Amino acid sequence: MICTLVARSENLVTEKCDKDKEMEHIKSALGACGYLSWSIAKVQRKMESAAQPQSKMKKSRLSQQVGSAQQVVIPYVKGLSKDLARVYRSYGANVVCRPHMTLRKILVPERIKFREKK
Secondary structure, eight states, rough: HHHHHHHHHHHHSSSHHHHHHHHHHHHHHHHHTTHHHHHHHHHHHHHHHSOOOHHHHHHHHHHHHHHOOOOEEEETTTTTTTHHHHHHHTTEEEEEOOSSSSSSHHHHHOOOOOOOOO
């Protein structure tokens, strides 16, 4: 709850004075609901430290890893998907297997086709 409210104020409020007012409002509202002030401060510190930029080395490694691998999504077919995934991985692709039949396909009927106007 605290993370959601603090993130909302950080993302939606643009002016510094308005952000301060919003944080005071969040603290008073959460205090009225029984939240302790130290827990709110702890979440704020945690979110501020997470917002700090990572080191340049970590960023460059991460961008190399993300930029170099392409993601391939294939349907899961027993006995075939593992072999096909191995071939894709040999070319440096990240392979994700998804089931062909999902609960959505089983439970939700196909959309009704609308009649064309003549």
